[in-house]
Amino acid sequence: MVLPAVPEIYEEEDVFTAVDARTDALQNLRELGPPDLVYLVKQSKTNPTRQTGVYHHVTGIDASSSASLAAYVNTLTYSPVDKQNKVISGVYCCYNAFSHLDMRVEVKIPGSLESYCIDERGDKRVATDALWLETFLCAVLRSYTYADDGTGDAIKKIVGVRRFNPVTNTEMEHKFLEAAERLFFMGRQLSSEPETQVPNTVANHLTSGLLKYIHTTGRYASGINLFEKLRTKDVEVSSLLARVLISADEEVQAVRLMHDALQDVPMDYALLDCQAAFCLSKGEGELALECAKRSVTAAPSEFSTWARLAEVYVALEQWDLALLTLNSCPMFTYQDKDIPRMPPPSRVLLPILAESALDEIDEGQPKQGDPHDFVHPSLRKLHATGYQGTFLKAYELLTKIAAAIGWDQLLKIRSDVFVMEEEYRVERQQTTKPSHSHNASTVALHPPASPNTATASDDGDTGADHSDRPNGTENGIGNLEPTEASTIEKPEHTVASETVKSGNEDPDPSHGDYAQFQNKRLCERWLDNLFMVLYEDLRIYTIWRSEMAQSRHQSLDYKKTATEWEILGELAERLHHFDEAIEAYRQCLSIRFSPKAMRGILKLYEKQGDTRGMLNALIRLIAWQYRWYSEFSPDLLLLVRKLIEEEGAVKVRSIVQATNLPQPVLDLTHQYCQICATFRSTGSDV
Incomplete structure (x- = not known):
């Protein structure tokens, strides 16, 4: 098998500057860490005093020991494109996201090998077997979680990264799954996908990487065996086992498992979400709806539960409830994957192998x-291209609704369920008596029934009080006149949540339509922006x-x-x-x-x-x-x-x-x- 060519990023003035930059960046890493850094020192064959630093990044190398990393460095000692220099030393850096350490192996050619680790303060520590086990697992997860999806987006983000398959045979798979089993309950230390607010036992980068590996390779039996063993220690693992069983076309067993597990943990939101997704895939929207509602009740601060409920309403073509549910989604700031921050190189060499x-x-x-x-x-200036995380998922749901019913109908439903700015101004002028009831968001929890306006609070699903949310998103008022393209293109001022008092004031008895206004919600500013981007x-x-x-x-x-x-x-x-x-x-x-x-x-x-x-x-x-x-x-x-x-x-x-x-x-x-x-x-x- 022919290996990919070796990209070379040169530092001809200051050797080891890239390694120092990696050390300085350790304290800012929040995810699985950047790709491994391989730094070589080359010496001119004609002038031994002249040294040059050359580096590239790599994923998928076996990081289970210092010997395996040193072996990779040794494969780089001969370069078919550089006959004037020879490699005299190399440093391999691999990040351990469990212990927040950078594992390093220094190789002298020919001669010695030294392995150690660097902590976030830049101090040296001893590299133990336990730390190497963590590092190995992190290396495999990085290969799967940070891999390119075929579009080239990940490849273009970082220059000069060699990507290898970390699990090439069943022996390596056994090694990987054994490490995952031993460290499984430490997985929440690795952060999680951007749609998850708080990493937990079943939602973190370890579980995401495991599921992606199993789904990619079709090694369902290995995955079922792993999660069966882990389930004996914690019943919450049942949701992961159920997902693998469904993928393996063992649906009857998966349904029985979800039923039995929910007897033990009736408010496990991951299990309820798995049930909702399964019912939805079978066209059972009503069943999915009940599961999704319970999932929201179990985890009201998680985006994924609200997004699933909105997805169910879209499938049921209940567009008003879908919009209201979308409006209730807690949105999180997107945390991008860790990428290396390197000083400007002297030059970059990107060779092409004849085989490719x-x-x-x-x-x-x-x-x-x-x-x-x-x-x-x-x-x-199309802003939608830059959406990531929760905002990307929310925008996908909004475009799905728009594709199904059209822009005009979407605006009509939007004006039916959300307070428009002009409505707010009219009601503001006509309200006179202050009272001590609820604020506008709380009023939405238990509005009086109205034949004209559907409200989600009747089902107990989309009426969450925004003040209960950990992210504390602000409420805004729909600031678009739906029929005016010019105002949509350039929105007017949005009324801040601090000035909204519509829920704190008694209605004017002379205003007959106020009951409908009282049932409306305040559109979140982020959703308002999504409408304009759409x-x-x-x-x-x-x-x-x-x-x-x-x-x-x-x-x-x-x-x-x-x-x-x-x-x-x-x-x-x-x-x-x-x-x-x-x-x-x-x-x-x-x-x-x-x-x-x-x-x-x-x-x-x-x-x-x-x-x-x-x-x-x-x-x-x-x-x-x-x-x-x-x-x-x-x-x-x-x-x-x-x-x-x-x-x-x-x-x-x-x-x-x-x-x-x-x-x-x-x-x-x-x-x-x-x-x-x-x-x-x-x-x-x-």
């Missing part, structure tokens, strides 16, 4: 020093489609740069216009190769069940990933495994081999097929 060279991928790519693609300012997305999308139609009518070419087509494809996909997204992605690929556009085309082939089309796209994506030093992407491996399950390994290999592309490029895809054979995936028996 493919003219189709390289042609048309901008050369160094070339100007970037022109992108129209209106496309650059409006901008829809506006740009409509302009694009109108211009396209006009160009076709006049038999003119509609020209955009590759980057603009990529952005338009993302926009259409975000708004659930799948066919238009594919059209834009194809236009992008006609100009030059784009992993994001090819990933979009891959979704089309997957939807159509086109095996040959999927493999053609996968071959190119795998080659592009390998060209940028990544031999492993869990998402691409999952797609290859699913194809082998459906079509059989012989057919998949035959289609790949029959493709009119260079053999080394085809061999890269065969490596993914070989992983499935190693793990004895369904359909891989030859």
